[in-house]
Amino acid sequence: MxxxxxxxxxxxxxxxxxxxxxxxxxxxxxxxxxxxxxxxxxxxxxxxxxxxxxxKTAEDIFNLLKLSEVGDELFDSPMFRTWISYVTNLNDKNSDELMFSVIKKHYDDDILDKLFVEAKKEGNYENHCLKIGGGDVAEPRKNDRRRMTTGTMASFGLNDFYTGNDVSPFI
Known part of the structure; x- marks a missing residue:
């Protein structure tokens, strides 16, 4: 630097x-x-x-931000949004898979299911939830496969999180 x-x-x-x-x-x-x-x-x-x-890897920053300690408030955490921004810019093409692989190491299926269902119930599915397998949140274990889409991850509030503009850190 x-x-x-x-x-x-x-x-x-x-x-x-x-x-x-x-x-x-x-x-x-x-x-x-x-x-x-x-x-x-x-x-x-x-x-x-x-x-x-x-x-720093996605895992390193997840641990640095202590996101494994957030529990069922993970999707609402401002630090989670910081991590999403980092991972998306670290690996844009496979950021969804990378994010899920890291989250899966720290949260078991029961907690993840609760997070997804709660986000959908609150009506914030598009802005505050992860799409699973490109499909319905109500079926998180369908074929035991989950997938976060980059578009949904980007809509986690990154457009308005830092005062209304996109964060494009790696320039």
Whole structure:
């Protein structure tokens, strides 16, 4: 990373003082807080690039953000949206399979079924749920195959999560 970029310098200072996890939390909160007067998207981009350049895997970032500890609130977690953004940009063509393979390691079928059904029941299926096998959430075990579609993952709020614009961190 270049230390000429002020966003990179600020990110590196924040990371040195607080660590990756706390900086990610700070950026998520700042992006959603109307009182914050700066645009944090450049810092989010720097953080995602930093992880990418550091060779961090989808699993590494899932663990860093402690998403295995979120439980049945996983789909509603702002940190989950950060992870989705990272994985989608890490591997756009196979991001759905990559995301599911990581999630499956940390959550058993019963919890996943509950998450999918709850998301559908809340009426937020298109924006807050994963499509399974390209089909119906009510049949999560159909052929014991699940598949998240990238389009659905992208609609997890990434378009409006960071103040209304797409996050395209790897530029």
């Amino acid at each position: 270049s230390t000429q970029n002020p966003e990179e310098m600020l990110f590196l200072e924040l990371k040195a003082r607080f660590g990756d996890e706390k900086v990610a939390q700070l950026l998520v909160v700042a992006a959603r807080d109307d009182k914050v007067k700066i645009d944090v998207r450049p810092l989010v981009t720097v953080q995602l690039n930093y992880w990418h350049q550091g060779g």
